[in-house]
Amino acid sequence: MTQAAESIVEVKEAVKRFPAPEGGVVTALDSISLKVQQGQFVTLLGPSGCGKTTLLRTISGFEDLDSGAVLIGGESVLGVPPYRRPVNTVFQNYALFPHLSVSGNVVYGLEVAGIKKTERDHRLKEALERVGLSGFERRKPAQLSGGQQQRVALARAIINQPKLLLLDEPLSALDRNLRQSMQLELKSLQHDLGICFLFVTHDQEEALTMSDQVVVLNQGRIEQIGPPDLLYHKPATRFVAEFIGDSAIFSGRIQNTEASPVLVTEDGLGIPVGRGPKPGDHATLIIRPENLSLAPPNPDDSVSILDAVLEQSVFRGATHQYVCVLPNGTSISATPTGADDEAFSRVSPGDSVQLAFRRNIPHLIIESQ
Amino acid sequence: MKHPWLNRLLSVHGLLFLFFVYAPIIIVVVYSFNSHPVNMMVWKDFTFDWYLSIFGQPTELNEQTLYVESTDQLLAAVKNSLLVAGTTTTFSTLVGTAMALAVYRYYFRLKPFYQGLLFMPMVMPDIVLGIALLVFFVNFSIKLGLMSIIIGHCTFLISYVFIVVSARLAGMDNTLEEASADLGAGPWITFKRVTLPLILPGVVGGALLAFIISMDDLVITYFIAGVDSTTLPVFIYGMLRRGVKPEINAIATLMLVFSFLIASLGLYFRKRS
Numbered sequence: 001m002t003q004a005a006e007s008i009v010e011v012k013e014a015v016k017r018f019p020a021p022e023g024g025v026v027t028a029l030d031s032i033s034l035k036v037q038q039g040q041f042v043t044l045l046g047p048s049g050c051g052k053t054t055l056l057r058t059i060s061g062f063e064d065l066d067s068g069a070v071l072i073g074g075e076s077v078l079g080v081p082p083y084r085r086p087v088n089t090v091f092q093n094y095a096l097f098p099h100l101s102v103s104g105n106v107v108y109g110l111e112v113a114g115i116k117k118t119e120r121d122h123r124l125k126e127a128l129e130r131v132g133l134s135g136f137e138r139r140k141p142a143q144l145s146g147g148q149q150q151r152v153a154l155a156r157a158i159i160n161q162p163k164l165l166l167l168d169e170p171l172s173a174l175d176r177n178l179r180q181s182m183q184l185e186l187k188s189l190q191h192d193l194g195i196c197f198l199f200v201t202h203d204q205e206e207a208l209t210m211s212d213q214v215v216v217l218n219q220g221r222i223e224q225i226g227p228p229d230l231l232y233h234k235p236a237t238r239f240v241a242e243f244i245g246d247s248a249i250f251s252g253r254i255q256n257t258e259a260s261p262v263l264v265t266e267d268g269l270g271i272p273v274g275r276g277p278k279p280g281d282h283a284t285l286i287i288r289p290e291n292l293s294l295a296p297p298n299p300d301d302s303v304s305i306l307d308a309v310l311e312q313s314v315f316r317g318a319t320h321q322y323v324c325v326l327p328n329g330t331s332i333s334a335t336p337t338g339a340d341d342e343a344f345s346r347v348s349p350g351d352s353v354q355l356a357f358r359r360n361i362p363h364l365i366i367e368s369q
Numbered sequence: 370m371k372h373p374w375l376n377r378l379l380s381v382h383g384l385l386f387l388f389f390v391y392a393p394i395i396i397v398v399v400y401s402f403n404s405h406p407v408n409m410m411v412w413k414d415f416t417f418d419w420y421l422s423i424f425g426q427p428t429e430l431n432e433q434t435l436y437v438e439s440t441d442q443l444l445a446a447v448k449n450s451l452l453v454a455g456t457t458t459t460f461s462t463l464v465g466t467a468m469a470l471a472v473y474r475y476y477f478r479l480k481p482f483y484q485g486l487l488f489m490p491m492v493m494p495d496i497v498l499g500i501a502l503l504v505f506f507v508n509f510s511i512k513l514g515l516m517s518i519i520i521g522h523c524t525f526l527i528s529y530v531f532i533v534v535s536a537r538l539a540g541m542d543n544t545l546e547e548a549s550a551d552l553g554a555g556p557w558i559t560f561k562r563v564t565l566p567l568i569l570p571g572v573v574g575g576a577l578l579a580f581i582i583s584m585d586d587l588v589i590t591y592f593i594a595g596v597d598s599t600t601l602p603v604f605i606y607g608m609l610r611r612g613v614k615p616e617i618n619a620i621a622t623l624m625l626v627f628s629f630l631i632a633s634l635g636l637y638f639r640k641r642s
Contacts, residue, residue: 060551061550062547062550081550081555082547082550082551083550083551083552083553083554083555083559084553087551088551088552089547089548089551091544091547091548093542093544095542095544095545095547095548096548097545097548097549097563098545098567099566099567108549108552108554108562109552109553112552112553112554112558112562113553156552157552160552160553
C-alpha cells in the first residue's frame with residue numbers, strides 16, 4: 001500500500017515495562033501502535049507518566065522494547081544503537097555541550113559523520129540563519145538565554161537533515177510569551193524543512209496550536225489519534241474530552257424513547273440529547289462553553305434547555321465567561337459570542353437562567369449497553 | 370552587626386588560626402637561609418649555602434660541618450620518589466577514572482557495598498595498611514623494592530582518584546552523552562569528545578592529588594621500602610634520626626615549593642574549565 005511506503009515511523013504493538021520504585025511493574029507502553037506520515041507535525045500529548053517520553057526514547061533508541069517493533073523508513077531498528085538511527089532529538093533540557101561554542105555544538109553531528117569543512121561551514125551558516133542565531137558562533141551555551149539555547153539545540157539537530165526530528169518537551173522551560181512565539185516558529189520551521197516532527201508535550205494548547213496530528217496517550221495506551229479540531233469537537237473518550245479544552249461532562253444512562261432520548265445522570269439530572277443513542281445505553285455528554293447560550297423565547301426541539309443560576313460573570317477580553325450552577329450543584333461555563341453575549345450580560349449574578357445548546361452540536365460518547 | 374567588637378574578635382580569631390597553621394612553615398623557610406652552622410634556631414646571617422650543600426656544591430659551611438653524608442644518596446632518593454610518584458599517578462589515575470565511570474554508569478548488585486570498599490583505603494590508618502602490605506609481600510615472596518612501593522601506593526591512591534573523579538561525574542548532566550549518541554557519535558567518540566573533556570578537571574585534580582600524596586608518603590612506604598629503594602620522605606626521616614641538621618630546612622623548603630607548584634597547576638586547570 002502507498003500509505004505504508006509513506007510512513008516514516010511505524011510503531012507496532014510496543015510494550016515496555018519498568019520496575020516500579022515501590023516494587024511491582026509499571027507499564028509505560030501498553031501495546032502501542034502508531035504510524036507517522038512523511039512531512040507531518042505529530043504531537044504526543046498526555047499527562048506526565050503517560051508513556052509519551054518512553055515512546056520517544058524507543059524511537060531514538062535509548063530504550064528497548066519488551067515486545068513489539070519500531071520501524072524507521074520501513075526498516076526495523078530493533079537493536080540498532082541511537083548513533084546509527086537517522087533521527088535527531090531536541091532534548092528537554094537542551095543538553096548542549098558546555099565545553100563547546102555554539103558553532104562547535106551545531107556542527108558536532110557533521111564532524112562526527114566526517115563531513116568536509118567547507119560543507120560544514122556552509123551548513124552551519126544556513127542552520128544558524130534558519131534559527132536566527134547568526135553572529136553567536138563563538139559564544140558558549142552558558143552565555144546564552146534560555147530561548148537562544150533552545151535555538152542552538154534546534155540548529156544542532158536539523159543541520160544533520162534527519163528523516164525525523166524528535167522534540168521532548170522542548171518549550172517547557174521557556175516563559176509564556178517566548179513559548180507562544182516559539183510554537184509558531186517551530187510550526188513554520190517544520191513546514192519549510194518538510195521533515196517530520198514528533199513533538200512530546202503535556203500542554204494541550206501547544207499540541208492544538210502546532211500539530212497536524214495529535215496522539216493522546218494515557219497510562220501507556222493511545223486514547224485517540226487525529227487532527228486537533230477532531231480531538232476538540234469529537235473526543236473519542238471522556239479522558240480526551242477532559243484533557244483537551246474546557247467542557248462540562250455528564251455521564252449517565254439514556255432513558256425515554258429512541259426518538260427523544262434523555263441522558264439521566266446518577267444524581268437525577270435529565271438532559272435531552274440528539275438522536276442516536278438507544279434507551280439503556282451508557283453515554284457521556286460533552287458540552288463546550290462556546291456551545292451554550294441563553295434559551296430563546298420559544299425554544300423548539302432542536303435545542304436542549306438546562307435550568308441554572310448565574311454565579312458570576314468573568315471578563316475575558318473578547319467575550320465573557322458566565323459561570324452557572326445547575327440544580328445538582330455542578331458548575332458549568334458558557335462563553336457565548338455576539339448578540340448572545342450581549343443578552344447574557346444583562347443577567348445579574350444570583351438570577352435564574354435557562355441555558356440552551358443545540359442538540360446536534362455537543363458531542364455524545366456512547367460507551368456500551 | 371550590632372557589636373563592632375565582636376567583628377574585631379572574629380578577625381583576631383581568624384588571624385590566630387592562620388598564624389597557628391603557617392608559623393611553623395614560615396620558620397622552616399626562614400631558617401633554611403640561616404648561616405649558623407650548629408644551632409639552626411639561632412639566627413646568624415643570610416646564606417644560600419644549605420641549598421648549595423644539598424646539591425653537593427662546595428660551600429664555606431662544608432668545611433666546618435659535613436651533615437649531608439652523601440649527596441648521591443639524596444639525589445637517588447629524589448629520583449626514586451619521582452619514579453614511584455610518576456608510575457603510581459599514571460596507573461591509579463587510569464584505574465580510578467575507569468572505576469568511577471563504571472560505578473557512575475552501571476547499576477549492579479551490592480553497588481553501595483562496592484562503593485564503600487573503594488572508600489575504605491582513605492580512612493584506613495596508614496600504619497595498618499603498611500603492616501598489611503608488608504605481611505602480604507613477605508607471604509607472597511614479593512621482593513621489597515620500588516615495585517612493592519608502587520603497588521602499595523596504588524592500593525590507596527586509586528581510591529583518591531576514584532572519589533575526585535566521581536564527584537566531577539556526579540555534577541555532569543548525563544543527557545550530554547545521550548545527545549552525543551543522538552548526533553551519531555559512537556561510544557568511543559562520545560567519550561573522547563564529550564565525557565573526557567567534561568571530567569578532565571576532576572581527572573587532573575585526582576592525578577595531582579595522587580602525585581603529591583605519593584611523593585609525601587612516609588608511613589606506608591617505610592614498611593614496604595627495600596634496602597636500596599629509599600624515597601625522599603624515608604631518607605629525610607633517616608637524616609632526622611641522626612640529629613636535626615640545617616639542611617633539612619632547605620630540603621623541606623624545596624619540597625614545599627614543589628608541592629605549591631603542583632597545587633597551583635591544579636587550581637589553574639580548575640579555573641580554566
